[in-house]
Amino acid sequence: MxxxxxxxxxxxxxxxxxxxxxxxxxxxxxxxxxxxxxxxxxxxxxxxEVLPELRAPWLYLPTPVPPLLPWPAVNRGAARAGRRLMRRQTRVRNGVALERRVLDLTAGEVALYLYEPPQRSRPSGALLWIHGGAQVAGHPEQDHDLCSMMAEDLQILVVSVDYRLAPEHLFPAAHEDCYAALRWMHEHAADMGIDPNRVAVAGASAGGGLAATVAQHAHDEHLPVAVQVLVYPMLDDRSTLRADGGGRGRLSLTPALNRYAWTSYLGHHPTEADPGRYAAAARRSNLRGLAPAWIGVGDLDLLHDDAVVYAHRLRAAGVRCELHLESGMYHGADAGPTSTAASMTAFRARISAAIGSATAARPC
Missing domain, CATH: 1.20.5 (Single alpha-helices involved in coiled-coils or other helix-helix interfaces)
Structure with missing residues (x-):
């Protein structure tokens, strides 16, 4: 016992x-x-605070942000995996021809996607479109619908550039690819039947920021740009230094994702020091003589304040600039599930109108 x-x-x-x-x-x-x-x-x-028609269940989910580790190879692998998960492809409008061309540059090959509307009058205007993706993601295929729509509705040739992405390719890789695409359009204007004086540059998010620096570069090299259309553009790396994002950016593009994007693009955490010419459009001190601009951004967007400040600076420098602030809109609401909302259809119509007025044939 x-x-x-x-x-x-x-x-x-x-x-x-x-x-x-x-x-x-x-x-x-x-x-x-x-x-x-x-x-x-x-x-x-x-x-x-979001416009009711733009509310979606996914807005309640946290925005995934990959960690930036001290091992570049791991960061590159994480970025590639994220791209594969996020990659999407939209449809080209019926009747619009799509052609893929490859530029052989010193740094490597860069693919261009050309959208040719039926029965385009030559010479016509043209558009260089630069896709978004926070500097680290995105592909021209995601904008097939938008680019083919603008090509057909405006009867212009649209060129979308598949630029190199961070963190594999640091600044100035993406800028150089986009500027090379614009220069190629000018050099081959006669062959493609476009008027070099009616070439617009446009982009959204990271693409909007690149469109702004491409317009600056074009001005410095005396390359005509009819208009720069900047859709909720990433203009200033110093936006990452605002701890709270200025009270905005609680949906979609968050301060954490913004820091990840700029750090991946520059190869280091942004500071007050200038990261280099054409790295961030807002860093340029002299804006005189730049191409006319149209800037559109939502009032809930993290990039709202940067866009407003840049628009005011352009106007102060004598540059014609139209600023459109969309009420109740967060970053990227015009793409994806909420793109068919009436407000976003009207938002895209404003983008097309800004491009169309600059690329239309001039009366004799």
Missing amino acids: GDRGEWLRAQGARRRCRSGPQVSRWWFPVLGAAGGIAYAIKKHRAVR
């Missing part, structure tokens, strides 16, 4: 030892649920 009693006491002690951690593990789901509820409440407050 003595041995059996000792054995029972030992078993009870073991159960008591095990029961401690088992009870404590119940706190993990409780704390997780509490954290999730707090996050959802915070997100709900942000979503309430």
Whole structure:
């Protein structure tokens, strides 16, 4: 009996030892649920500010941001994996011909996608479109619908550039690819049947920022640009130095994602020091003589303040600039599931109108 009693006491002690951690593990789901509820409440407050037709369930989800680790190879692998998950392709409008051409540059090959509308009058205007993707993602295929729509509706040739992405390719790779595409359009204007004085440059998000620096570069090299159309553009790397994002950016493009994008693009964390010519459009001190501009951004967008400041600076420098602020719009709301909303259809119509007025044939 003595041995059996000792054995029972030992078993009870073991159960008591095990029961401690088992009870404590119940706190993990409780704390997780509490954290999730707090996050959802915070997100709900942000979503309430969104135009009702632009509200979507995914807005309640956290924006994934890959970590920037001290191992470049790991960062590059994470970026490639993210691109594969996010890659999407839209359809080309019926009747619009799509052609892929490859430029052989010193740094390597750069693909261009040409959208040719039926029965285009020659010479016509043209557009260089630069896709978005936070400097680290995106592909011309995601804008097949937009580019083919503008080609047909405006009866112009649209060229979309598949520029090199960070973090594999740091600044100035993307800028150089986009500027090379514009220069190629001018050099082959006669062959393609376009008027070099009616070539517009446009882009969204990271593409909008690149469109702005391409317009600056074109001015410096005396290359005509009819208009620069900047759609919620990434203009200033110093936006990452604002801890709270200026009170905006709680949806879609967040301060954390903005920091990741600029750090990946520049190869280092942004500082007050100038990262280099054409790295960020807002860094340029003299804006005189630049191409006329149209800038559009949502009032909930993290990039709202940078866009407004840049527009005011352009106007102060004597550059004609139209600024459109879209109420209740977050970053990228005109793409994806909410793109068919009436407000976003009107937003895209404003973009097309700005391009169309600059690329239309001039009366004799």
